Amino acid sequence: MGGKGGKAPAPPPVTKSPEPDLGPMLAMMQQMIGVMGQQQPLPPQLPPLPEIQKVIPIDFGERIEGLRERMSASFNAAQSKQKGRSDTVLTSSLLDEEDDVTTNSSLLSGST
Numbered sequence: 001m002g003g004k005g006g007k008a009p010a011p012p013p014v015t016k017s018p019e020p021d022l023g024p025m026l027a028m029m030q031q032m033i034g035v036m037g038q039q040q041p042l043p044p045q046l047p048p049l050p051e052i053q054k055v056i057p058i059d060f061g062e063r064i065e066g067l068r069e070r071m072s073a074s075f076n077a078a079q080s081k082q083k084g085r086s087d088t089v090l091t092s093s094l095l096d097e098e099d100d101v102t103t104n105s106s107l108l109s110g111s112t
Helices: 023-038 060-081 085-089 100-104
Strands: none
Touching: none
16 A cells, blocks of 8 residues: 555454363363273173084994895896896797798799
């Protein structure tokens, strides 16, 4: 501002803001720290272990004998149902029904 010979205006007076009262807040924080220090976390507790069950012994001798009996019975049943080669080839009903014409003639000889 370009005035002549005048004094510069005085700066505004600095006013101090009132300091906040930290007393109640500090007291509350100290109380919270004390409460936290008194409470210790409890260690986690393990659940109770289940009872161990005893294994029932198995008598394999009886089971093996039962299996052997069943196997031999099924084998004998299969053997009785199965026909041998001699039963099917030699006693076939097709051998008895052959024609005399087909046995006595030959295609190469030309005779009928």
